[in-house]
Amino acid sequence: MKTIIIPILLFIFISEKSFPQSEWQVSGDVQMDAQYYLEDSLIGANKVNEKILSNNYFNLYLSRGSLNMGIRYENFSNPMLGFDPRLKGSGFPYKFIEYKFPTLTITAGNFYEQFGLGLTLRSYEERSLGFDNALEGIRIQSHPWKGFYLKALIGQERLFFSKAEGILRGADFEINLNEVFDSLKQKPFQFTFGGSVVSRYQVDKDPIYKLPENVLTWALRYNLGYNNLRWNNEFAYKYNDPNATNGYIYKEGNALISVITYTRKGLGILLGAKRADNMDFRADRTLTGLAGMINYVPAMAKIHAYSLSALYPYVAQPNGEMAFQGQISYNIPKKTRLGGKYGMDINIQYDLSHAIKKKPISDTIPIGQKGTDGYISPFFGIGKERYFEDATIEIFKKISPKLKGMLSYVYIVYNSLASEGHDYGTFYNHIGILDLTWKITSKHALRFEAQHLYKEQHDKNWASLLAEYSFSKGWFFSLGDIYNYNNPDPTHRNHYYTVNLTRTFNSTRISITYGKIREGISCVGGVCRYVPASYGFSLSINTSF
Amino acid sequence: MKKWIGLAVVIAVLIQACDKVYPPYMETNNTPTPTDSVVQKVIIEEFTGHLCPNCPEGSEVAHQLEHLYPGRVFIISIHAGYFANLQSPNYLTDYRCATGNELYNVFQPQSYPIAMINRISRNGSMLVNKDGWAPLVDSLIHTTPTIKIRSTKQFNPSTSTLQATLDFIFLQNTNKKIMWCAYITEDSLVSYQKNNNSALGPTPDIPNFPHNDVLRGSINGTWGDTLISTPVMAGDTIKKSFQYSFGTVSWNLNQTHIIVFVYDLDTKQILQAEKFSVK
Numbered sequence: 141m142k143t144i145i146i147p148i149l150l151f152i153f154i155s156e157k158s159f160p161q162s163e164w165q166v167s168g169d170v171q172m173d174a175q176y177y178l179e180d181s182l183i184g185a186n187k188v189n190e191k192i193l194s195n196n197y198f199n200l201y202l203s204r205g206s207l208n209m210g211i212r213y214e215n216f217s218n219p220m221l222g223f224d225p226r227l228k229g230s231g232f233p234y235k236f237i238e239y240k241f242p243t244l245t246i247t248a249g250n251f252y253e254q255f256g257l258g259l260t261l262r263s264y265e266e267r268s269l270g271f272d273n274a275l276e277g278i279r280i281q282s283h284p285w286k287g288f289y290l291k292a293l294i295g296q297e298r299l300f301f302s303k304a305e306g307i308l309r310g311a312d313f314e315i316n317l318n319e320v321f322d323s324l325k326q327k328p329f330q331f332t333f334g335g336s337v338v339s340r341y342q343v344d345k346d347p348i349y350k351l352p353e354n355v356l357t358w359a360l361r362y363n364l365g366y367n368n369l370r371w372n373n374e375f376a377y378k379y380n381d382p383n384a385t386n387g388y389i390y391k392e393g394n395a396l397i398s399v400i401t402y403t404r405k406g407l408g409i410l411l412g413a414k415r416a417d418n419m420d421f422r423a424d425r426t427l428t429g430l431a432g433m434i435n436y437v438p439a440m441a442k443i444h445a446y447s448l449s450a451l452y453p454y455v456a457q458p459n460g461e462m463a464f465q466g467q468i469s470y471n472i473p474k475k476t477r478l479g480g481k482y483g484m485d486i487n488i489q490y491d492l493s494h495a496i497k498k499k500p501i502s503d504t505i506p507i508g509q510k511g512t513d514g515y516i517s518p519f520f521g522i523g524k525e526r527y528f529e530d531a532t533i534e535i536f537k538k539i540s541p542k543l544k545g546m547l548s549y550v551y552i553v554y555n556s557l558a559s560e561g562h563d564y565g566t567f568y569n570h571i572g573i574l575d576l577t578w579k580i581t582s583k584h585a586l587r588f589e590a591q592h593l594y595k596e597q598h599d600k601n602w603a604s605l606l607a608e609y610s611f612s613k614g615w616f617f618s619l620g621d622i623y624n625y626n627n628p629d630p631t632h633r634n635h636y637y638t639v640n641l642t643r644t645f646n647s648t649r650i651s652i653t654y655g656k657i658r659e660g661i662s663c664v665g666g667v668c669r670y671v672p673a674s675y676g677f678s679l680s681i682n683t684s685f
Numbered sequence: 686m687k688k689w690i691g692l693a694v695v696i697a698v699l700i701q702a703c704d705k706v707y708p709p710y711m712e713t714n715n716t717p718t719p720t721d722s723v724v725q726k727v728i729i730e731e732f733t734g735h736l737c738p739n740c741p742e743g744s745e746v747a748h749q750l751e752h753l754y755p756g757r758v759f760i761i762s763i764h765a766g767y768f769a770n771l772q773s774p775n776y777l778t779d780y781r782c783a784t785g786n787e788l789y790n791v792f793q794p795q796s797y798p799i800a801m802i803n804r805i806s807r808n809g810s811m812l813v814n815k816d817g818w819a820p821l822v823d824s825l826i827h828t829t830p831t832i833k834i835r836s837t838k839q840f841n842p843s844t845s846t847l848q849a850t851l852d853f854i855f856l857q858n859t860n861k862k863i864m865w866c867a868y869i870t871e872d873s874l875v876s877y878q879k880n881n882n883s884a885l886g887p888t889p890d891i892p893n894f895p896h897n898d899v900l901r902g903s904i905n906g907t908w909g910d911t912l913i914s915t916p917v918m919a920g921d922t923i924k925k926s927f928q929y930s931f932g933t934v935s936w937n938l939n940q941t942h943i944i945v946f947v948y949d950l951d952t953k954q955i956l957q958a959e960k961f962s963v964k
Contacts, residue, residue, distance in 0.1 A: 339702035345823060347712060349710055349711060350712055379703050387742075390708075390710055426816035512708075
């Protein structure tokens with residue numbers, strides 16, 4: 141508790157001395173998620189001894205003049221199913237003090253940070269995954285001249301309610317030429333470039349292998365623009381980093397992200413390509429899963445919001461992936477033959493993710509042999525194994541002043557072994573989705589969702605129906621069911637029904653749900669956690685102030 | 686300009702913060718253990734199972750440590766839990782035993798492979814994933830032992846009976862309550878094993894995987910018997926002996942070993958261990 145009270149008192153003292161004229165500003169937010177678990181042997185929802193599990197967060201931010209301060213209390217008593225059991229406990233894992241000078245900001249304590257696209261460093265929080273790799277240390281951010289941005293930091297990563305063993309040191313710079321040179325300000329040409337380095341120190345206690353105690357990654361990036369066209373590139377390199385995720389091989393890592401976008405009124409085009417090889421970088425070389433991630437290799441796949449198209453999500457493979465992405469969004473203007481009275485939007489997306497090509501380093505050493513250089517991989521070599529493929533077409537159409545809809549076809553190829561470690565083979569999913577919203581009055585609306593997933597593999601076909609009624613401004617009631625009606629094992633033809641009531645008012649949201657959740661994985665940006673089957677009542681409260 | 690110089694210095698320093706390791710990547714500084722010296726010995730109790738695709742990697746780590754510290758690291762492979770279940774058509778050899786099942790129920794491993802290293806508790810848990818075994822074994826190997834175990838044995842082939850006498854020699858004064866225990870392990874059992882590491886064998890199944898150090902049972906129960914419950918002085922020796930009849934078990938007694946260990950009753954930490962063959 142001393143670690144909380146002393147900084148608060150210090151903050152009050154300094155702010156009183158330095159900014160007596162400034163007003164206090166207080167803000168924060170609260171999130172409480174809890175579930176009362178019931179047993180259901182049919183879906184594999186096991187008995188939970190505690191009956192109720194919950195994840196709770198409370199953020200409080202104070203600011204006065206150039207001083208900022210924040211603390212977060214977290215309580216996992218005990219963590220909800222599917223979240224890492226090592227989260228169990230409570231405490232103040234996030235606390236910081238920040239002072240802003242005219243061209244310099246200094247943060248002490250915990251902070252989140254990202255360098256470029258995140259290939260060398262991305263520290264962030266994603267509560268739906270139970271993920272938080274906040275850094276604890278010192279960060280300096282500087283903006284010395286127009287268009288010049290510098291950052292430097294040193295610290296350790298959060299690991300549940302303690303810190304990961306590795307010490308991280310990093311720096312980043314970015315120069316925006318259009319800001320630097322006044323003559324370029326109004327030009328259609330735009331150019332920014334930057335670079336970053338991050339190094340991890342972790343002592344070598346291994347008696348078998350010589351492990352590098354200092355592991356370095358660096359990255360260079362640029363963003364080139366001309367009128368509506370943008371080309372964003374980042375290349376990263378990681379020196380030898382034998383660790384638990386790569387099977388303790390000494391090969392260097394590299395990654396390249398290249399994305400071209402074009403936008404104009406009614407049209408958006410995106411083309412992207414990614415290569416990642418041995419780029420999983422952790423704050424402790426022995427960590428796996430979601431623990432201790434230092435960097436982030438961005439996902440190159442569409443985020444699906446509907447239950448059946450999200451059933452088999454994309455999982456990023458930072459240790460070996462070649463991915464491609466293409467997307468076109470087009471608005472067919474109203475009062476045209478196709479657009480009709482209200483116009484129509486079409487999205488077409490294609491994503492493909494493959495393994496990288498790997499060759500053995502010699503005839504006698506198999507690929508991936510521990511304590512070797514692992515393998516050789518040509519930079520543009522694409523492996524045969526397909527991890528993920530997604531072809532989606534979506535049509536959004538307003539049919540009348542009160543009725544609008546969305547029709548979608550999604551084709552997903554899902555490699556169950558690469559994505560979730562289950563040797564169920566590759567699934568070829570064909571998914572159809574219809575979403576209709578009927579605005580009955582200004583305060584009442586009815587939304588209806590029908591989905592069907594067809595596949596020949598594993599548990600075969602699924603169907604889903606959902607009806608959602610919003611009323612009296614801020615109230616939502618929904619009733620839905622996902623049904624694995626064609627499971628080859630008739631005893632597993634399960635219904636996963638949910639009933640939900642949600643109330644939002646001001647900045648508060650309260651939601652109560654009763655129903656069943658299917659076993660699977662939940663992903664955000666290609667970073668995933670296992671979701672066990674569960675059944676029961678859940679309560680979620682979010683508010684901010 | 687000063688700021689740029691500052692940034693250049695930061696980046697230059699960071700770029701230096703990198704160690705490039707060149708082959709050979711294996712350490713070469715270990716020295717053989719003198720056979721007559723009193724040294725600390727370490728038991729790796731590895732929870733495993735033939736349906737566990739990551740377990741060949743665990744087995745490899747354990748055997749690397751066994752070879753790195755010959756005669757000082759003993760492996761006990763506990764086949765228990767879901768991954769040790771039988772599955773048609775290839776996984777029908779049952780390596781489970783009552784002792785292993787009891788250890789599984791008490792220590793409740795959640796992910797495989799995972800092991801206890803001398804049953805040392807860290808952060809409230811004795812279970813360590815395979816990437817933590819080597820540093821922990823290395824740190825324990827270099828500690829000063831408090832007990833020495835000396836064994837003499839005689840095997841009667843006509844009755845398949847092992848007669849053993851154990852001397853527990855205390856090297857320091859102690860007032861701990863200490864238990865002694867003797868487990869039986871068997872080597873060279875060849876059968877199927879799931880595998881997802883192509884560097885270690887065919888995937889997803891290795892048809893002829895050598896299962897070594899398989900826990901078969903205990904001479905004196907899962908938790909053993911009391912060795913001392915009152916203080917002893919350095920130099921004191923406590924003698925224990927046992928007779929064990931293997932009867933008509935199908936085990937290959939040429940490949941069967943006894944691992945004797947002593948542990949602190951309060952902390953459960955293993956204080957010393959010894960291993961000898963049945964025949």
